[in-house]
Amino acid sequence: MALFVKKVTDPEEAFQRLIKKDKKASDGAKAEFVASMNHGLVEFLCDKFNETEEQENRLLILETFSAYKENLSEEDFRVILKLFTNSDVLLKEVFKEILSGLNEHNLKAATEILTTSMDPDVHKTIQYGIENSGVLGRILEKWNKFSLKDQIIYIEEIVLIQSPKTYPIFLEIMKEEANEANKDDKKILQVEFSKHLDKIKNPDFMDLCIKELPLIASSMRYPLFKSLQGHGKAFFEKFFDGLSKKSENLRLQSIKIMDQLVDPNSYPYLFPYLLDTAKSVPSTTAEAISKIVKNFCDELEGLGEEGRKSKAIKEKLDYFVTPLVLCLDDSYSMVIKSITECIIRIGKFEENVILANLPLIYKHSESYFTNYLRGLDVNNRKRLLIKACCYENIETGKTALTLLSDPSEGYVIETLNTLILEHFLSIPKAIQVGIINLMNDPKMQNYATEIINHKDPEFRKNIVKTLGESGAPNALTLIGTKIRDPEVSIREEILNILDLPHFKNMGALDLMIVLLSDINADLVIKTIEKIREYDEPKVILALTKLLSCADQKLRKSAHEAIAYITKRKYLSGFLQMSPEARLAVGMSLIKMDPTFLEETTKNLSDNEPSVRLLSAQILESLYLSINPDLKANLIVAIQDPDPKVRSVVVMILGRIGGVSVEALLVSCLSDRDDRVRANAVEALLSVADISIADKILPCLTDTNNRVRGNAIMTLWKLGYYKVYDSIVEMFRSNDKWMRASVAFAIGELKDIRFLPVLVNNLNDKDPDVRRNVVKALSKVADPYTLAPYIRPLRFDTDEKVRKEVAAALTIKQQPR
Known part of the structure; x- marks a missing residue:
């Protein structure tokens, strides 16, 4: 019939008829395209396929190709198969029909897709078409009849088909040849097959090879792994799953291949084999890990400092560092050196990796790390050690101190100088103490002496200040060596340091006492102001010696300090003293500090009730020495809410006397507190006469026994006998x-x-x-x-x- 079909002279016109709703017109156009088909028309129809979104139109185009499938050339198939990725389920069914037209001459166009695509759906559709075309069956039927030469010729063609039906052939090729006579021929075929292994993309082939790995010849394992490497993480995950149960020889050879592949995807799966019981597996695994780490570090170096700051690189760092750190353990003793070297290698680009793991790195690879430090330039080495001392993990700082404890290393002194003068306060307290201990170490004696006696006064002052602010107990020993420094500013700095809260101890007090004999009078006076806060007997003794010195200012300052200390002790211990001691010490205080009684009466108006009460009790003991000029302060206190204070003030006012006092005392006879009324009655005896008796008489019926008793005594003594x-x-x-x-x-x-x-x-x-x-x-x-x-x-x-x-x-x- 085709002999009578009209040829296509105008493709565009014919295509418009093809997509018409009129089935007769459409079928006629399809027949014309089939009769006239050449590569040009194939390309024309493929372009139209891509231009239209209408599924019905696309279906008509593919049906046209399907009608011509037996005559499609390799190039025709190559163009048509590009449309496959844009197709839905219905269209893919038509593609299967088109692919059934494959033969030995145009098969390559289909196998090219199989070697470039990892899409399982694509593989499934194309392989279905290949099998349905019969070409695969014909090739497989011929394979066993092929000579070695023919097998070598056709091996690529079979590989490219990538059909599961070809896998038995591939496995047979990869197996070790048992027949000695055929070994050489088998090796030749294996070499040729190795060239095409990477073209097999089907994951099913990967699963089969992993399963049958023990049967595969040793010489074929590397090229096989190399090809399967293309599956990425999926291959390594499946491969290592169960490897530990394989034979020692297979485990060792597999790890050696990993060492050759140097694939970062294998990295996390290698670490369990560092503890493998086989003699050579751990060391081989360590070498494989080292090579992968080296490649990563080469990548880091190529990125530059800015490039290494990206989030992706930070994630990679974590990927590589985390399993290494987990191996910093004695159980990995056979490979620990290699592990620490890997960490240090990465640490060249990310210092925190070294800082976080410095204690274990130093423990397991002391020599390697020490040599690494020596190889760094001066600034980088100093920065690393200072950062280690300031690091949040105290153990890192302690390890840094160990590294800095050997003055024979040329960088130690310079690093310590910078550390103490510029970074000391940023260092954790425990490490500050360690540095001070370091300076007290006999090996560092020359350094400590040199730095504390530096010729530059400002430098010495900074050292003293830094030592003091550290709060280290043994810092006091070093500070004490500068107590007689020729620079008064340094001695003043020492005084300020000794007054810090963490130096409130006997050692600091002893140094303050030494400063009391300083040649600078102003410094001595400042020392007196600070030392008087101590409650030690030796302080009074030291201050007493100053009372006989020639300098009037010093004598006065010492006298005031002794009075200050005495008053403090008097106030704090008053309630525990006997009445005699209260009077004796109080009288001494009045002589030493003429303002003592005035301050005490003013304290009767203090906001703190306990202060007002204590002041009243002190005044009660010293009432004979109270100057009448202080009466005003006492009168204010008569309104105190605390009856204890009021009762004491009433007694004192009675003993001071005066016209104004009598009226106040009479008003207190009606106070709500029994003690105040009782004391008021008693105090009136000192300021009143018999004319006041009528005011006192109501007290004879008071509910309080002491008020009534005092009323009887006062009235009788005033001359009222009724x-x-x-x-x-x-x-x-x-x-x-x-x-x-x-x-x-x-x-x-x-x-x-x-x-x-x-x-x-x-x-x-x-x-x-x-x-x-x-x-x-x-x-x-x-x-x-x-x-x-x-x-x-x-x-x-x-x-x-x-x-x-x-x-x-x-x-x-x-x-x-």
């Missing part, structure tokens, strides 16, 4: 303290007229009352008068009462 009824009433009270207080009060009056009322209460039911009655009787009458009344109480049930009776009956000797 208190007998109040006395009797208090003795009749159910409150034992009322009875005890009235006994005490009339005893203090020492008037024989109270003898009867006291005798009437000798048999009180409470021993405290009986004791106070006996004591009062001893004050109002002599033992001879008392004896008949109190002798029966010698057998009282209460021991204290008996002792009081014995004392009352004792005849008191009159002084001659």
Whole structure:
């Protein structure tokens, strides 16, 4: 029929008819294209395929090619197969029909796609077409009949097909030849096959080879691995999975091949074999790792400093460094040197790798690392060691100190100078201490002496300051050697250092005492200001010596410091002192510091209640020395919310006296606190006369025993004697303290007229009352008068009462 089909003279016109909805017109155009098909028309239709988005039009074009499939040339197929990647499922089915037209003459166009594409879908479709065309079957049928020469000729063609049906042939080629007569021929074929291995892209072939690896000849393993390397990480992951269970010889040969491949994808899978039980596997693995690391470092070097800052490179660094660091362990002793060398190699480009792992690097490769340091230029070496000392990991700093402990190394002294003068305060405290210890090391004695005695005063001052701020305990020893430095600024710096919180100890105090004998008076005065804060006896002793010096300013400063220390101790220990000690030390303070009492009265207005109370208690002990000029400060305190303070102030004001005081004391008789009222009644005796009695009389009915007792005493002493009824009433009270207080009060009056009322209460039911009655009787009458009344109480049930009776009956000797 084709003989009567019209030829295509206008491709564009024919194509427009091809894509018409009119099926008859379309079928006619298709027949014309098939009858007229040549390579030019193939290219024309392929262009139209790419230009149109309509699936129906694309389908018509492919159906046209399918009708001509038996006559398509290699070049025709090559152009048509480029359309494959833009096709959907339906179109791919038509491609399978087109591929069924493959034969020995145009097969290469299809196999080229197989060798360049890694897409499994592409492989599957093309291989289906090849098998459906029958060309694969015909080739396989001929293979076993081929001579060695023919096999060599056709091996590439079979490889390019990449069909799983060809894999048995490939495996057979790669196997070791058992027949000695055929070994040479087999090797020739293996060499030829090796040239084409890299063209096999199907992952299934990779899986098969890994599975059958023990059967593959040793000479074929490297070219095989080299070809499978193209699968990237997937190959190495599958290959190493289970390798540890293979024979020792296979493991060793496999690692050797990895050593030849130098592929970074194999890198993480190599590390477990550093602990392989086979003798040669760990060292071979270490060599393979070293080569991969070297290649990576060559890459880093080529990137330059800026290029190494990228995120991708940072991720690569982590990829290479992490497994190496995990091997810095004694269990990797056989290969530890190689591992540390790899870390150092990477560390040349990323210092933090070395810094983070310096302790273990130095431990396992001390010699190598020391030589590495020596090979660095001066600035880089100094920077690395200083960074190590400042590093957050203390162990890194300690390792750096070990490296800096050998003064025979030329770089040590210069590095220490820069470290101490420019970076010391950035160093962790523990490393600061280590550096100070280093300077105290006998091996470093010359350096320490040289640096602490440097001819430049500013340099010496900086060293002293740096040592001081370090807070290292042994820094004090070095600082002490400069206590007599000829430069006063250095001695002043030492004084400032000794006052730092971390030097509040006996060693610093001893050095301060030395400064008290300095030739510079201003420095001594500054020292006095600081040393007076210490509470050590030796401070007072040292200051006392200055009281006899020729310099008036020094004597005055020392005197004030002694007064300051005495006052501090007096204030802090006041509550623990006896009344006698309070008075004695207080009087000394008044002599040393004339402003002491004034400051104390001002403290009655302090915001802190405890300060106000202590001030009041001190003033109570020293009331005889209180100047009336200070009355104003006391009057202010009469309104203090603390009744303890008010009660003390009331007593002091009473002892100071004055017209204005009387009215204040009278107002305090109605204070809500018992102590204030009691003290006010007592204080009025010192400032008032009998005219004030009417103001005091209400106190005779107060609810507090001490207020009533003091009221009786004050009224009697002022000349108001109408208190007998109040006395009797208090003795009749159910409150034992009322009875005890009235006994005490009339005893203090020492008037024989109270003898009867006291005798009437000798048999009180409470021993405290009986004791106070006996004591009062001893004050109002002599033992001879008392004896008949109190002798029966010698057998009282209460021991204290008996002792009081014995004392009352004792005849008191009159002084001659």
